[in-house]
Amino acid sequence: MGADAGGAAGLLVLAATPIGRVEDAPPRLAAELAGADVVAAEDTRRLRRLTTDLGVEVGGRVVSYFEGNESARTPALLEELLGGARVLLVTDAGMPSVSDPGYRLVAACVEAGVAVTAVPGPSAVLTALAVSGLPVDRFCFEGFLPRKAGERSRRLAGLAAEERTMVFFEAPHRTQAALEAMAEALGADRPGAVCRELTKTHEEVRRGPLAELAAWAGDGVRGEVTIVVAGAQPPAPETDPDALRARVAEREESGMSRKDAIAEVARAAGVPKREVYDLVHRS
DSSP states (O other): OOSOTTTTOOEEEEEOBOSSOGGGSOTHHHHHHHHOSEEEESOHHHHHHHHHHHTOOOOSEEEEOOTTTHHHHHHHHHHHHHTTOEEEEEOSSBOTTSSSTTHHHHHHHHHHTOEEEEEOOOOHHHHHHHHHOSOOSSEEEEEEOOSSHHHHHHHHHTTTTOOSEEEEEEOGGGHHHHHHHHHHHHOTTOEEEEEESTTSTTOEEEEEEHHHHHHHHTTOOOSOEEEEEOOOOOOOOOOOHHHHHHHHHHHHHTTOOHHHHHHHHHHHHTSOHHHHHHHHHHO
16 A cells, blocks of 8 residues: 555545536536646546636646546556645546546555545436436446447346346447347337436437337437436246245255245245245145
C-alpha cells in the first residue's frame, strides 16, 4: 500500500455531469470545478461548454482523460494525488467510471491509499430505470453489449434466466440489432423500454414487448439510448403431490431425517412445510 489517505495524499473527486439539461448539474459541481488543482476531463471541449453554461472558471490545470489515454495518464494523475493534489474527474455525461473512464484511476487510488469521493448527480441508469415502468426492486446494469453479433448473442443467452430488471447502454445505430438479439435470446414478448435523449428536449420513452421495440427501431433511432428489460419470470413452484412425496423419500433414503427432508423440499418448492407434511403423512 502507498500513502495513507489521512496523510499527505490528496483527494480524487468523481463528479457527475448533466446527461441532458445543464440545470440538472449537482450544486457542488461548480465549486469543485473552481477549486480543484487538476480537472481530468473525458472531452476538454465539452468541459469548456459546461463551464461556460455554469458560469464558472476552472481554477486548476485541465488534462484530457479518455479511453484512448486512460492507461497512460493514470500513473501521472496518481502521482499528483500522492503529492497532495485535489483531482476532479468528469466525463461527458453522468457518473465517471460507469461505462466511462475512471475505473482505472479509482482502482489505483484504492491500492495506493488515496481517498476517493463523489459528487452524486445525474445517472442515465437510474433515470431510465425509474421511468421504464418495469420492476425496480432488484436490477442489474449490463453496460454496452458486444458489437459483434455472435458475442452479443452469447452474452444475452447468459442473461436469459436473469430475474432482475436489466439496464443496458446502446449506440443509436446498433439499437435495432440489439433489440432483435434481445427478442431472440430473452423472448419476443419480454417487456422492455427504450429511453432516448433522457432529460433533453426530445426525450422519448418507448415501452412494449422486445419484438415490437425492435420493429419500431427499424425506422432509425437518434440520440443517447438506454434500454431497460424486464427480468425472467421465476419458475413456478413444483406442487405436484407425487413429486413432492418422492423428493422427501429421496432425502430420507440418503440419511436425512423426515423433518429436515420435509423442510428442505418445502423451501425448494416454495410451498408451506405443513402442506408437504400433510402430503407425506397421507401417503
